[in-house]
Amino acid sequence: MFMASSICRTLVSNIVLHPITRLNPSSFGRIKCQPVRSMSSELSQRIFQLRFNPLTGNSEWVVIEESEEENSPKALLSSTSYLDMLNDSPRNRAFCKAIEKTVIKPCHVLDIGSGTGLLSMMAARAMDSSDAKHYTGSKGILSACESYLPMVKLMRKVLRINNMEKKIRIFHKRSDELKVGHDLASRANILLVESTFLWKLHDLYNNEAKALDNVHLVPAELERILRVKPQQYAMHCDAIAEEIRLLSDPFKVFEFDFSKRPESHGQTELHIKATSDGRVHAIVSWWVLQLDYEGTIFYSTAPRWINLPFNCEDLQTQSHNWCDHWKQCVWFIPGIGILVSKDEQVDFQAVHNDISISYNLKHGDSKLEQGYPDFHTRGCQLILSPERIAIYGDREWRYDMLRAVMNALQKKVSPLCVVADDSVFLTILLANLSPSSNIISVFPGLQEKGAQYLQAVADANGFSINRVNVLGKRPTCLTTDDTDQKKVDLLIGEPFYYGNEGKLPWENLRFWKERTMLDKVLSKDVLIMPCKGILKGCAMSLPDLWRSRRALEIIEGFDHSVVNTTLGACGDLPVSQGPSLPYFIWQCGEIKELSEAFTIMEFDFSKPISLSFGKTKVGFTEAGICHGFVLWIDWILDVDHSIVLSTGPKHRYWKQGVKLLSKPVAVGNHGSSGIGDCSFTEIEASFNPSDGELIIRHDFL
The missing domain is CATH 2.70.160.11 (Hnrnp arginine n-methyltransferase1)
Structure with missing residues (x-):
């Protein structure tokens, strides 16, 4: 496993104050309700919120008014990283020291993505300090910008209880919507490895090779038809410390200087020396944040097993203080990885845009291109999560599914089978095991993408696509017209619903809800799996x-x-x-x-x-x-x-x-x-x- 760290150099004479998690593109994954559009006036503000019902898969719009009291943690904010971040004492201390060191006289401070307003209050307190008061004749300005209305409402409560509501002006807008002369009186002065486990999370082609079920989710010559998306994946790498072998020393990838206008695109090429023999399965990266101009206050998100090469008076790390809002990033190397020898040079390329960072390795004469599908898989490629790829490559899981489906088919002759979820695996397994069966795959999430994928892999799996009908709509829409007036003999699911991974386990009881909706088309002796x-x-x-x-x-x-x-x-x-x-x-x-x-x-x-x-x-x-x-x-x-x-x-x-x-x-x-x-x-x-x-x-x- 190669290691990389991104240095985020925050020069405090011109920095943007914002929660650290804004720098981590994987930090927003758990919020269930997404604000889509906001409306505002001088008197009131509201947003439309998309609320998801996990049992039906349906969504509905609800309106959140600024004037409403919202104390229910279930609907909006309890699944975000705000609480975890506020409990991160090293982070809070590091920002406090950096702000006190920077705000030494009255100035205009703009806090972008202000959350509860913690950093704004730190700046207000620093501006009220005895040193700042020596600058007579000038008055400081504090502006807090937060686009998410539920958080704006919460920030007002926090400012009120700390007697700060008159010192900080709140803008319920995105930062790029603020206008100097209209919202702001002036421009702001201060803007606050080698690992078998990681291999299993992305290489389905090689991991399913020894499975006994004769199902080929990734047939030969179609290795990219079902894969993980080439992107950074958030993970607490300390949890696999005993399973990984480091193949390089840490190296710096990018340095972002916030005293300058950020570049929307950048790239770097490095020669990385392998420190051991092994196979590179992934690249692990993290952030090191410099919070003051002099470079004495740092905050690092490196895993515990990294020795940080910094000589500074105050290096705050989360290594001894576990917190969920900062994880490391894992970039998977395609296939079985790259074999390297000790002291060998590997060419490393990194590219970033406004919102993401991607990596490429060049080894010998070959370059690993990650972002594009093969010619033969264009239009029918499925992108699944690393965990789903690992499940489909797990021989024990597949063997259990094989036994269960074989047992279910034993007493059925030419059965009508319905796959109630998004399982391409069960669809192919049914078609493979029962040549006389007719199969309806609901695919409520995959829809047409699932149908195109099945068509591409049908020949390699020995079944005719004519026997498989992809419904591509919710089970409530399934009628006897779709089944040629036949009743369903076998209803199965993993359960797996595309796009709903990583939720609470009982949200997959959607399978039970949909089984209920299909009750009228089920035969009296229908077999249901799982039962x-x-x-x-x-x-x-x-x-x-x-x-x-x-x-x-x-x-x-x-x-x-x-x-x-x-x-x-x-x-x-x-x-x-x-x-x-x-x-x-x-x-x-x-x-x-x-x-x-x-x-x-x-x-x-x-x-x-x-x-x-x-x-x-x-x-x-x-x-x-x-x-x-x-x-x-x-x-x-x-x-x-x-x-x-x-x-x-x-x-x-x-x-x-x-x-x-x-x-x-x-x-x-x-x-x-x-x-x-x-x-x-x-x-x-x-x-x-x-x-x-x-x-x-x-x-x-």
């Missing part, structure tokens, strides 16, 4: 994750307690109202299981979707501090319960749902717990079929 979903859980110690989500109090001297409810912080909400959030648990810093996996409730897909309840008593098997419960779905593929696909924390390709406690609780082994330690907990859950919401309650015993 059940089981909500599982585990009590865990999650100190790093809990710390990043804890309730805020005073941050660098400013009261932020007013934001806790809206951001869904631990401690300020009744447990049942606290958000459940999706995480790759294996990337959440320090973790420890405190109980065996337990079953909370079952969802029976042989029956229509319904209100569901579950309750269980759990004994702790390890002593420790419990920070919350990790939740996932186990999919039961067959009626004998012999084939189970788990999406729990031991399986790294799926996110789990996390329900954090208001306060950590000391627990002990139920067989030998200490005095005062809790030995058991009672978990109760309810599932609402109308909106897909899962309510979790607990009681320590």
Whole structure:
């Protein structure tokens, strides 16, 4: 694995103050509701918000008014990185020192992407300091620019509670909409490796070569027809420290000087010396931020196993303070990677535009072109997430699917099969195993792209595309006219819904909802796969994750307690109202299981979707501090319960749902717990079929 760091040189005589996460293009991935258009006037402001129903796949427009009170953490802000960022003490200290060092006299400070207004308040306090007051006859100006209305409303509360509302003027606009002379009286003076695991995340062609199911998702000569998008992928690389082998020393890729107008395009070419023999599977990169003009205050997002080559009086890093809003970036090398020898020179090329950075390696006479499909795959290429690519290349997963589908087909003659989700794998597997079957693939997300892909790979997989009908619309639209008046004999799914990856596990119960919508076209003896979903859980110690989500109090001297409810912080909400959030648990810093996996409730897909309840008593098997419960779905593929696909924390390709406690609780082994330690907990859950919401309650015993 090669390592690279991008130096972000922030010269504070002309810098833009903004949350660090603005520099990370992967930091916006978890927000569920996207503002599309805003309308404003002098009296009121509002935005249209797109709200997604995970069970139906439908979206609806809602209007958010500036005058409305919004305290529900579930809808808007609890799944963003704001709370995690505000809990990042090294970041806050670094910015505070840099601002105090820069704002030494009255000036015009513009804070772009101001969030809660923390950096604006730091600048206001610095401007009110004794040194700044020596400059008589001049008055400082503080302008905060924030385009997201729910955040503007929250910032007003924070400024009010800190008596700053009269010192900072808020603009509910994008920064490129601000005009000097209209909004602003004047221009601003200060503008605030080698790794088998990584290989599995992108190389499906070689990883499926030894599968036993005779399905070729990536046939020979069509290696790029199903692949990951060539882009930077965010990952906590500390979590795979034991699995990677470094093949180079860290090297600087780009240096961005914010004292100058930024270039919209740039590129660099470097000669990188390999430090070991091995195969380059990926390039890992991170940011080093210089926050002051003299170069004494830095903030680095490097992984812990990197020795940073900087001599400065204050280097703040997140290496000993896990936080989720800063991850490293992983760029995958196509195929099986590049074989290098120690001391060999590899040509490295990096290109950036306004919003992204891409890499290329040249080795010998060959250059790896990443951005363009082969001639034969144009128009039919599918781009999937790294985790989905890894799942499709996993031999154990494929073998379980093969067994389940073979068992389901045994008692069926010329069956009508419906693939209810976006599974190209199950579509090809059905066509391969049952030459007499007729297949309807719903493909609600892939739609026409899925149909074009199937047509391109049909010959290599030995089936006629005439036997497969891609519906390309929601299951509610499926009628007996689409099935030639036949009833469905086999309804299957993984479940997998394209574009909905990385969500809470129970959002895939959309399969149950859609099975219900198809009830009229199902035969009496229809086989449904999976036949059940089981909500599982585990009590865990999650100190790093809990710390990043804890309730805020005073941050660098400013009261932020007013934001806790809206951001869904631990401690300020009744447990049942606290958000459940999706995480790759294996990337959440320090973790420890405190109980065996337990079953909370079952969802029976042989029956229509319904209100569901579950309750269980759990004994702790390890002593420790419990920070919350990790939740996932186990999919039961067959009626004998012999084939189970788990999406729990031991399986790294799926996110789990996390329900954090208001306060950590000391627990002990139920067989030998200490005095005062809790030995058991009672978990109760309810599932609402109308909106897909899962309510979790607990009681320590």
